[in-house]
Amino acid sequence: MSTTLIAEQLLNGLQFGLMLFLIAAGLTLVFGILDILNVAHGSLYMAGAYVAAQTMQVTDSFLAAVIVAAVVTGAVGLVLELVLIRRLVVRDHLAQVLGTFAIILIANDVVKMIWGPAPMMMSMPPALSGPVQLLPELLYPAYRLLIIAVGLAAALGLYLFVTRTRAGVLVRAGASNRQMATLMGVRVPLLFLGVFVLGAMLAALAGALLGPVTAIQTGMGEQILILVLVCIVIGGIGSIRGAFVGALLVGFVDTAGRAFLPALLKLFFSPAVASSVGPTLAALSIYILMAVVLVFRPSGLFPARG
Amino acid sequence: MRLMRQLLVMAALLPGLAFAQAPIKVGIANDLSGPFAALGAEARDGFNLAIKQLGGKLGGKPAEFLQTDMGGNPDQARQLVNRYIQRDKIDFFTGPIGSNVALAVGPVLFAAKIPYLSNNPGPSQFAGAQCNDYWFGVSYQNDAFHEAAGKVAADRGYKKMVIMAPDYPAGKDALNGFKRGFKNAVGQEIYTKLGQIDYAAELAQLRDAKPDAVYIFLPGGMGINFIKQFVSAGLNQSIKLVGPGFSADEDVIRAVGEPMLGMFNTAQWAHDLDNQQNKKFVEAFRKEYKNRTPSVYAAQAYDVIMAIDAAVKATDGKVSDRAAVLVALKKADFASVRGPFKYGANNFPIQPYYVRVIEKAPDGQITNKLVGKVFESYQDVYVGECKK
Numbered sequence: 001m002s003t004t005l006i007a008e009q010l011l012n013g014l015q016f017g018l019m020l021f022l023i024a025a026g027l028t029l030v031f032g033i034l035d036i037l038n039v040a041h042g043s044l045y046m047a048g049a050y051v052a053a054q055t056m057q058v059t060d061s062f063l064a065a066v067i068v069a070a071v072v073t074g075a076v077g078l079v080l081e082l083v084l085i086r087r088l089v090v091r092d093h094l095a096q097v098l099g100t101f102a103i104i105l106i107a108n109d110v111v112k113m114i115w116g117p118a119p120m121m122m123s124m125p126p127a128l129s130g131p132v133q134l135l136p137e138l139l140y141p142a143y144r145l146l147i148i149a150v151g152l153a154a155a156l157g158l159y160l161f162v163t164r165t166r167a168g169v170l171v172r173a174g175a176s177n178r179q180m181a182t183l184m185g186v187r188v189p190l191l192f193l194g195v196f197v198l199g200a201m202l203a204a205l206a207g208a209l210l211g212p213v214t215a216i217q218t219g220m221g222e223q224i225l226i227l228v229l230v231c232i233v234i235g236g237i238g239s240i241r242g243a244f245v246g247a248l249l250v251g252f253v254d255t256a257g258r259a260f261l262p263a264l265l266k267l268f269f270s271p272a273v274a275s276s277v278g279p280t281l282a283a284l285s286i287y288i289l290m291a292v293v294l295v296f297r298p299s300g301l302f303p304a305r306g
Numbered sequence: 307m308r309l310m311r312q313l314l315v316m317a318a319l320l321p322g323l324a325f326a327q328a329p330i331k332v333g334i335a336n337d338l339s340g341p342f343a344a345l346g347a348e349a350r351d352g353f354n355l356a357i358k359q360l361g362g363k364l365g366g367k368p369a370e371f372l373q374t375d376m377g378g379n380p381d382q383a384r385q386l387v388n389r390y391i392q393r394d395k396i397d398f399f400t401g402p403i404g405s406n407v408a409l410a411v412g413p414v415l416f417a418a419k420i421p422y423l424s425n426n427p428g429p430s431q432f433a434g435a436q437c438n439d440y441w442f443g444v445s446y447q448n449d450a451f452h453e454a455a456g457k458v459a460a461d462r463g464y465k466k467m468v469i470m471a472p473d474y475p476a477g478k479d480a481l482n483g484f485k486r487g488f489k490n491a492v493g494q495e496i497y498t499k500l501g502q503i504d505y506a507a508e509l510a511q512l513r514d515a516k517p518d519a520v521y522i523f524l525p526g527g528m529g530i531n532f533i534k535q536f537v538s539a540g541l542n543q544s545i546k547l548v549g550p551g552f553s554a555d556e557d558v559i560r561a562v563g564e565p566m567l568g569m570f571n572t573a574q575w576a577h578d579l580d581n582q583q584n585k586k587f588v589e590a591f592r593k594e595y596k597n598r599t600p601s602v603y604a605a606q607a608y609d610v611i612m613a614i615d616a617a618v619k620a621t622d623g624k625v626s627d628r629a630a631v632l633v634a635l636k637k638a639d640f641a642s643v644r645g646p647f648k649y650g651a652n653n654f655p656i657q658p659y660y661v662r663v664i665e666k667a668p669d670g671q672i673t674n675k676l677v678g679k680v681f682e683s684y685q686d687v688y689v690g691e692c693k694k
Contacts, residue, residue: 131540215527
């Protein structure tokens with residue numbers, strides 16, 4: 001196994017992790033502040049991808065697609081918060097999961113009504129559609145480098161927002177003690193609304209960025225939501241830093257599992273055993289990681305509270 | 307006076323009772339939501355076009371087509387089939403896209419003596435040990451596309467192959483089918499996760515292995531994900547892409563676009579297959595559905611309705627005589643869009659398979675183009691296990 005292959009797989013892990021982080025950030029933020037598990041977060045991601053694909057087909061501009069997707073999905077998030085989430089915040093977790101699960105079902109059918117059941121096309125910006133020569137032997141898709149750049153920028157932006165701005169202070173105050181924050185004069189409902197819309201826009205950003213490399217179809221939100229949940233459970237629910245570390249861990253472990261495990265097993269077992277056990281073990285690797293983390297840190301690596 | 311009036315009414319109604327034949331009922335279990343929604347919608351359009359062309363009749367007799375969505379869910383499909391059998395008393399059944407659904411509802415239908423004409427799945431179980439007189443695999447046997455693809459790869463002189471499928475039963479069958487057709491040793495087999503989104507790790511392995519071609523059986527969204535990422539990694543410049551027809555049909559092309567260009571794929575039908583019935587079908591389909599090119603799912607669904615129509619005609623509408631219906635169905639005496647074919651002992655078709663390549667048509671549309679025949683008359687390998 002050459003060093004370039006290992007380098008490429010490391011980049012792949014980073015890219016996959018950052019992609020998961022974009023979605024996990026919104027989900028964990030909403031959970032941290034509102035104390036509500038929004039399982040419909042994946043549907044916002046789907047909405048972002050569809051709106052981006054539609055905009056791209058009409059305007060032929062990738063930048064316009066990303067902006068329109070973020071704005072439209074943000075508006076959808078605004079309506080969702082005012083109509084439903086606001087009422088669910090005061091209910092228990094079961095009601096919250098049921099209520100937001102209903103949104104998944106509705107969202108999938110609404111998408112099918114507007115765009116039909118067939119997957120949708122979103123072409124890549126032509127300038128980024130080919131590979132780039134990083135090292136003499138290492139070609140890497142330009143578009144994946146863009147995902148890495150945007151993911152890192154979003155992570156840095158969120159970090160600065162939460163730690164360096166007044167709004168960030170209010171967000172942290174609201175997250176650690178809602179009642180106290182209210183008593184100190186923080187307008188918590190407005191804060192919640194802002195955070196929810198921000199989460200929706202981040203999900204849409206992820207959807208728009210991933211549109212050109214994945215299938216845009218109904219149900220794409222649930223598929224990715226499972227992985228994202230693993231990330232935030234590992235990182236500690238509610239913590240942005242936790243979501244970042246958790247997403248990168250999942251990205252690296254999953255990629256390494258798929259890339260190296262089958263070959264590694266071949267050193268110790270017969271090819272038949274290795275080829276049947278390898279893929280299964282690789283698929284399980286992130287869940288094993290989650291189990292191990294939870295054994296030693298039951299509330300994740302960076303718990304938001306306490 | 308009152309008695310007189312009642313008698314008159316009865317007299318007026320009697321002819322109706324005597325002559326109005328109960329309509330022939332076809333139960334269609336559609337796949338309009340769930341994992342096969344896009345393919346199910348294609349099939350529905352094929353059914354509806356055939357029904358429209360027949361004027362809503364079968365063999366010239368009044369008919370009723372019951373269409374219900376069961377969302378690709380075997381449990382829901384089983385409930386629907388029970389309702390079709392017990393309440394609606396259907397005479398024919400068709401519709402599901404997935405093999406798992408076909409396997410779930412098949413035995414129920416066979417026990418109730420209702421012919422099941424498959425518009426898509428052809429599970430090996432029904433071709434071998436569990437074969438049944440009431441089953442007609444109008445479309446194909448599941449292994450056929452993969453075996454044909456293996457032969458295409460061998461014929462084109464690809465020495466080093468990487469073959470890829472999701473880690474689940476149909477994925478293993480697919481790769482075994484491919485190897486049977488390829489005959490030589492393949493370079494590497496990669497099993498991926500079901501529903502995988504990111505293929506970067508596999509693509510890096512491909513770049514490292516430098517094969518002549520890669521064969522993928524990645525149904526639905528997985529294939530779309532893979533092909534988009536395969537092309538953006540620049541691998542399409544050095545590695546040829548081969549797949550079964552389902553991974554490269556019009557529905558996938560519409561979702562992926564340019565990156566599909568140059569992909570080889572195999573099927574028993576192509577929209578530019580040269581025969582009279584097919585030309586009529588493709589033209590009518592485009593006219594009916596906003597100039598859309600039909601996929602293999604639409605063509606198969608269309609064929610199923612035409613097969614039922616021919617059987618009803620041959621039995622003069624006496625569909626309650628099941629033995630006669632089975633004999634008529636088995637003759638496959640209808641104008642199929644894939645040209646004439648006949649059934650083997652297990653009621654699976656013995657038919658030619660073709661290789662298609664995705665190209666840009668002169669009008670700028672990206673579509674499949676028929677480039678050659680892989681098998682003259684292929685019969686599945688399971689027919690020997692069928693003891694009826």
